[in-house]
Amino acid sequence: MFRTITFLAVAAVLVSICGSYSFGEPANKQPGNIAQVWEYRVIALADLVSVQQAxxxxxxxxxxxxxxxxxNQxxxxGWEYSGDLPGTAIFKRLKR
Structure with missing residues (x-):
């Protein structure tokens, strides 16, 4: 349990640090009053690095x-960092 909490704390710090980077501009906004439709991608940081490593x-x-x-990939x-939840990073882009 302690390791999980510690990992989540480390992950939150890493996400907040990486959140200050610019990951590119979103695709052109649609003209007029047409609502933009976004798609989202949630990345579990535990899928990228192990708890022991962190x-x-x-x-x-x-x-x-x-x-x-x-x-960066x-x-x-075309994904733009949008926010985070404990242990995750959330990205969005205009639906293609």
Whole structure:
């Protein structure tokens, strides 16, 4: 239980740090009064890095690098960071 809470705290810090990066501009907004339709993608940080890796100080640079690489790929694919929930990062883009 303690490890899970610690991992979630570390993950929240990493997401907040990575949240300050720009991941590209969203696609052009639709003209007029047409409502925009978004699609969302939720990334579980535990799918990117292990709890043990996140808890080890000597592994933190690798953890950050792994998460940044994933976030940068999502940005290249048109996804924009939108927010987070404990242990996750949420991205959105205009529905294609």
């Amino acid at each position: 808890l080890q100080a000597d592994q933190r640079p690798q953890v950050v690098q792994t998460i940044e690489a994933k976030f 999502l940005g290249r694919d």
